[in-house]
Amino acid sequence: PFTDSAAAWAWFRSNFQGDIVEPSSSGDSSRYDALRSAWNGDLDKRPRAIVLPTSKQDIRAAVLFSRKLGVEITARCGGHSLRCCIDDGVVVDLRNLRKVTVDAQARVAYVQGGALLRDLDVACDPLGLATPAGQVSHTGVSGLALGGGFGYLARRYGLCCDNILAVTIILASGECVRASRDEHPDLYWAVKGAGHNFGIVYEFEFQLHPLPEFSTGTLIYPIAVAKDVLKVYRSMMDDAPDVLSVYCMLIGHPQMGPVVIFTLSYVGDVASLNRDANALLSWGAPMVKVTHPIPYVQLQCQMDAHAPPGPARYNWEGLIDDVDDDVIDNFVDHFLLSPARRRAQLDVVHIVECLCEPCLVVVVTVAGRVIHRPYVH
Numbered sequence: 001p002f003t004d005s006a007a008a009w010a011w012f013r014s015n016f017q018g019d020i021v022e023p024s025s026s027g028d029s030s031r032y033d034a035l036r037s038a039w040n041g042d043l044d045k046r047p048r049a050i051v052l053p054t055s056k057q058d059i060r061a062a063v064l065f066s067r068k069l070g071v072e073i074t075a076r077c078g079g080h081s082l083r084c085c086i087d088d089g090v091v092v093d094l095r096n097l098r099k100v101t102v103d104a105q106a107r108v109a110y111v112q113g114g115a116l117l118r119d120l121d122v123a124c125d126p127l128g129l130a131t132p133a134g135q136v137s138h139t140g141v142s143g144l145a146l147g148g149g150f151g152y153l154a155r156r157y158g159l160c161c162d163n164i165l166a167v168t169i170i171l172a173s174g175e176c177v178r179a180s181r182d183e184h185p186d187l188y189w190a191v192k193g194a195g196h197n198f199g200i201v202y203e204f205e206f207q208l209h210p211l212p213e214f215s216t217g218t219l220i221y222p223i224a225v226a227k228d229v230l231k232v233y234r235s236m237m238d239d240a241p242d243v244l245s246v247y248c249m250l251i252g253h254p255q256m257g258p259v260v261i262f263t264l265s266y267v268g269d270v271a272s273l274n275r276d277a278n279a280l281l282s283w284g285a286p287m288v289k290v291t292h293p294i295p296y297v298q299l300q301c302q303m304d305a306h307a308p309p310g311p312a313r314y315n316w317e318g319l320i321d322d323v324d325d326d327v328i329d330n331f332v333d334h335f336l337l338s339p340a341r342r343r344a345q346l347d348v349v350h351i352v353e354c355l356c357e358p359c360l361v362v363v364v365t366v367a368g369r370v371i372h373r374p375y376v377h
Contacts (some may be wrong), residue, residue, distance in 0.1 A: 016058055016065070018053045035050045035091075035093060039309040050093055051093065054097070062090060076093045077143055081140075081143045112202065112203050118300070125295060128211055130208065132152075133153075133160050134151050145161050146196050164191065166188070167205070211267065214268075217289075218261070221260040233262065234323055234328070235279070243276075245265045247265075264291065
């Protein structure tokens with residue numbers, strides 16, 4: 001144990017091989033400020049140090065350093081989490097650990113803790129493989145997977161955390177362990193959806209799934225028919241196959257005004273998408289209607305422009321199991337009353353089917369995720 005902070009710093013500098021960035025006393029804090037900035041511009045924290053490990057040993061050193069110094073520690077990957085930066089603590093920035101290795105024969109991806117979704121998708125897509133992830137490619141894999149992770153493939157293959165086969169994780173003690181069904185099973189259970197506080201993941205092992213064909217579609221309706229089209233959508237999803245996912249958003253579009261936007265994704269060809277989503281595709285007179293094949297990795301990037309880093313964001317999320325007519329009517333009415341509806345990409349509604357359980361997910365911002373799980377293991 002260290003008797004003072006000077007001894008702790010001396011030990012850390014001799015045992016850590018990566019960069020250590022502190023608040024500058026010389027007035028030049030440009031790198032420090034860039035590293036502490038977050039995707040959510042409302043987050044303005046000033047850590048005691050930001051450290052950029054290049055190995056498991058570096059992560060271990062950072063964990064032990066924070067313990068001996070007696071300060072809080074947090075890990076950062078994509079910078080989307082409200083916990084990606086903290087005041088007066090140590091931020092372990094994993095951006096130098098982004099390697100993804102794919103074993104196509106075993107259908108397993110080995111993903112370092114600092115990888116972004118785009119790193120995972122780009123490595124898997126040429127092999128016709130994928131694992132469920134989010135919908136914004138600059139999201140960090142670690143934060144998404146450890147918190148659950150819902151995306152276009154979730155109805156077919158479960159949440160991102162459901163596809164974790166194992167993790168190599170550095171615990172608060174500094175011990176590095178591999179957790180799986182057969183090794184440290186309690187820890188393995190914990191990191192699959194509630195794992196932010198159990199350690200810092202150096203590497204994930206993800207189950208991959210074949211994705212030979214993928215299709216998408218977009219439907220846009222005027223807000224005047226929102227209540228009616230949402231009820232058609234709800235009825236269609238009652239019997240929809242799990243290869244079909246549909247996201248619905250009520251937004252204030254800069255050119256079209258308040259509209260209802262449906263984004264369809266389908267594990268299969270366009271003809272099958274058109275058949276299985278016919279109830280929605282054939283309803284009414286949409287302002288926009290298009291379906292087409294698309295590489296999965298391309299669809300994964302389409303929301304990037306709508307979720308840039310920097311703007312201040314407020315997330316409010318809710319869950320309603322029974323999406324009856326009153327829920328839909330009240331929801332649309334509240335959207336119409338909101339002053340924010342005049343601004344693009346502020347009011348968003350997702351009505352999704354997750355793991356065959358109907359739910360209504362309300363997100364009052366461009367981004368956010370809600371995981372509805374009928375089971376925990």
